Amino acid sequence: MAGNSDPLTPRAKLAVTAGKAVAAASRAAGRGSGSVIGGRVALKLDPDLLARLAQNLDVVLVSATNGKTTTTRLIAEALRAAGPVVSNALGANMPAGITSALAGGSDAKFGVIEVDEKYLAGVARDTSPKCIALLNLSRDQLDRAAETRMLAENWREGLAGSKAVIVANCDDPLVVWAASSSPNVIWVAAGQMWKDDAWSCPSCGGVMQRPGDDWFCGECGFRRPTPTWALSGDHVLDPHGSAWPIHLQLPGRANKANAASSAAVAAVFGVPPQVALERMYQVQAVAGRYDVVQFQNRDLRLLLAKNPAGWLETFSLIDPPPAPVILSVNARGADGTDTSWLWDVDYTRLTGHPIFVIGDRKLDLAVRLEVANQHFQVCDNLDQAVQMCPPGRIEVIANYTAFQDLRRRVGN
Numbered sequence: 001m002a003g004n005s006d007p008l009t010p011r012a013k014l015a016v017t018a019g020k021a022v023a024a025a026s027r028a029a030g031r032g033s034g035s036v037i038g039g040r041v042a043l044k045l046d047p048d049l050l051a052r053l054a055q056n057l058d059v060v061l062v063s064a065t066n067g068k069t070t071t072t073r074l075i076a077e078a079l080r081a082a083g084p085v086v087s088n089a090l091g092a093n094m095p096a097g098i099t100s101a102l103a104g105g106s107d108a109k110f111g112v113i114e115v116d117e118k119y120l121a122g123v124a125r126d127t128s129p130k131c132i133a134l135l136n137l138s139r140d141q142l143d144r145a146a147e148t149r150m151l152a153e154n155w156r157e158g159l160a161g162s163k164a165v166i167v168a169n170c171d172d173p174l175v176v177w178a179a180s181s182s183p184n185v186i187w188v189a190a191g192q193m194w195k196d197d198a199w200s201c202p203s204c205g206g207v208m209q210r211p212g213d214d215w216f217c218g219e220c221g222f223r224r225p226t227p228t229w230a231l232s233g234d235h236v237l238d239p240h241g242s243a244w245p246i247h248l249q250l251p252g253r254a255n256k257a258n259a260a261s262s263a264a265v266a267a268v269f270g271v272p273p274q275v276a277l278e279r280m281y282q283v284q285a286v287a288g289r290y291d292v293v294q295f296q297n298r299d300l301r302l303l304l305a306k307n308p309a310g311w312l313e314t315f316s317l318i319d320p321p322p323a324p325v326i327l328s329v330n331a332r333g334a335d336g337t338d339t340s341w342l343w344d345v346d347y348t349r350l351t352g353h354p355i356f357v358i359g360d361r362k363l364d365l366a367v368r369l370e371v372a373n374q375h376f377q378v379c380d381n382l383d384q385a386v387q388m389c390p391p392g393r394i395e396v397i398a399n400y401t402a403f404q405d406l407r408r409r410v411g412n
Helices: 010-028 035-045 048-056 067-078 093-104 119-128 148-159 172-180 253-270 273-280 308-315 340-344 362-371 382-388 400-410
Strands: 058-063 085-087 110-114 133-134 163-170 183-188 229-232 235-237 244-245 292-295 298-304 325-329 355-358 376-378 395-400
Touching: 010 035, 010 048, 010 093, 010 244, 035 048, 048 119, 048 229, 058 067, 058 119, 067 085, 067 110, 067 253, 067 273, 085 093, 093 110, 093 119, 093 273, 093 376, 110 119, 110 183, 119 148, 133 172, 133 253, 163 172, 163 253, 235 253, 244 273, 253 273, 273 395, 292 400, 298 400, 325 382, 325 400, 355 362, 355 382, 362 376, 382 400, 395 400
Parallel strands: 058 110, 058 133, 085 110, 133 163, 163 183, 183 229, 298 395, 325 355, 325 395, 355 376
Antiparallel strands: 229 235, 235 244, 292 298
C-alpha cells in the first residue's frame, strides 16, 4: 500500500484471498459482482479487516440519501490528480461491499467510499477518514431506515468530536444539525430543492422559518451557517470568492451541487478547484445512470430516482413535453417495501408528457397518477411501453431494483 510496509497480518491476507475467491465464484455463477458476498466472507475471517485495509489510505466517506454514488465518482476522479484511488464505484455501500472494494486497491493512496446512511458512524469508526462529505437527508425506505430525524441523530452522535474534516451542505437543516457536533466543518451552499423533511427544527422541534434561501428556527435560534463554498449557477465559488466553471457531462442542478461538494472535498487534499472540476468532465454516466441507450430502434435515457427528493430533481432535468416518459417502480427489499412515498411526489410536473407505467408496483403508481389528473397507460413491460411511445427520446425513470431490471433488459 502506497510504498508502506505491508500492514496486513497473515489472517487478514487469508481473509482478502478468501473473499476474492468467493466473489470470483459468485461472478462466474452469474450472481452479480460478488463484492458483497466476498466482503462478508472476508469480514467473518477477520472482523478487523476494514480497519486494516484503511489504515494506510487517506479515506473520504460520502453519505446522503441522494447523490452518494455520483458524488463518490466525482471525488474519485478529482483526487486521481493527486494519486491512485480505490473506490466502491458500483455502489456496494455497506461494510461488506466497502471491505471488498478496499481489498482490491493495494497500491492506492486515497480511498473514496460511498457509505449507506445507516452505517456511516460505524464505517467512520473503522476507517478513520480524513474527510466526510454529508450531502442531504430525506425520507427513503421508511420501513428500513427509520425516519430522517433519527438518522440525523445517529450521524450527530457518531461524528461527535470526529477528527475528520466534515464537508456538509449548509442548505439542509438535518445535515447541519448532524454535522454541528464535529469541530472541523466546511460548509457548502449546495442548495435543497426538496424541503418537506425539514419543516421542523431538528434541534428543538420548533417550526423552521425559510425566508428565501435562508432558514432558521424561530424558537431556539438554530440557523443556517455561513458557507465558505457555494454553487452559483454554473460555477463553484471557492473560499477566496473565485468562481470556477463547472464542467460536467452529467445533467441537472443536482449534479452541479454534487460537483460543488466534490470540489470542496478535493481542496482538503490540495487539489485546486480548476483541476478538480476539469477532471469531473470525464464522467459521462455513473453505474448506468444518465446513460442513453438504443433499444428497439429508440433512444432511451436511463434515470434513477429512489425517493421523493430524487424524483423531484429528476423531473427538473427531463426533456420538455411532449417527450415520452416511462416510469417504473418496484418495492423489493433493496427499494423498501413501503410505497407510500409515491404520494409525496408532485406528478403534476409531468403534465403534457405521454406517460407509460411499468414495474412490480405499476398499479400503485397508476392510482397516484390518476389522483394527480395525469394521462397515462399501464404496460406489461418495457418492450410494450417503448412500442407505444410516440416519437422522441424516451425518458425512463425508475427506482432502484426497477433500474437494475431495465439495465439487464436493454443490455447495459
